[in-house]
Amino acid sequence: MWVVGCGAAGDRIGRHDSLRDAVYTAAQSAALAPRREVPGIVAGSRSRPADVFLPNWRRGQPMALDITVISSLQALTIHGSAVHPGHALTVARGRKMTAHTEECRASGVEFTPLVVEALGGWDHETISTIREVGQLLALRRGLFPGNTTQQLLQGLEVCL
Numbered sequence: 001m002w003v004v005g006c007g008a009a010g011d012r013i014g015r016h017d018s019l020r021d022a023v024y025t026a027a028q029s030a031a032l033a034p035r036r037e038v039p040g041i042v043a044g045s046r047s048r049p050a051d052v053f054l055p056n057w058r059r060g061q062p063m064a065l066d067i068t069v070i071s072s073l074q075a076l077t078i079h080g081s082a083v084h085p086g087h088a089l090t091v092a093r094g095r096k097m098t099a100h101t102e103e104c105r106a107s108g109v110e111f112t113p114l115v116v117e118a119l120g121g122w123d124h125e126t127i128s129t130i131r132e133v134g135q136l137l138a139l140r141r142g143l144f145p146g147n148t149t150q151q152l153l154q155g156l157e158v159c160l
Contacts, residue, residue, distance in 0.1 A: 015069045018159035020051045023065060026152055027054060030137040042103045049100035049111055063110045066100060068092050071118040089115050089123045116160055130156065
C-alpha cells in the first residue's frame with residue numbers, strides 16, 4: 001500500500017500519464033482536435049493547466065483538462081478520508097481550481113480538473129466531463145451513447 005500512498009515511486013505519475021493519453025485518444029477519436037501538455041495557454045505565466053487542451057469545447061470555448069491522481073492514504077488526506085468518503089477528491093479538486101481557474105478564465109479558457117483517487121474513486125465533475133466526451137465519441141462513430149460512454153469509463157478505470 002505504500003506505493004499507492006506515496007508519489008515518490010512514480011506510480012501516480014504513471015497513472016496520470018496513462019489517463020491523460022486515454023482521454024487524449026478519446027477526444028481525438030471524437031474529432032475534438034485535442035492537444036497534449038500545451039504550454040502558453042495562460043499569457044505571461046509558466047503555468048500548464050492543460051494535460052489535454054480542447055480548442056473548441058462547449059459553445060466554441062477552449063477547455064483545459066487537468067488530470068490529477070490523488071491518494072487518500074497520504075498524510076494530507078488520510079484522516080479526512082477515514083471520516084468523509086471522497087475527501088481526497090475534494091482536496092485535489094480544490095487545489096487545482098485555486099491554482100488555475102482564474103488565470104484560465106482571464107485567458108478565455110474554461111478549466112476543468114479531472115480528479116481521480118488512486119484507489120478508484122472518481123470526482124462527480126470528472127465523470128460528467130468524461131460522459132460528454134463519450135457522447136461526442138458515440139455521435140462521431142454512429143454508436144449508442146450509453147454503451148460508448150460506459151466503455152470509455154471502463155477503459156479509464158483500467159488505466160487507473
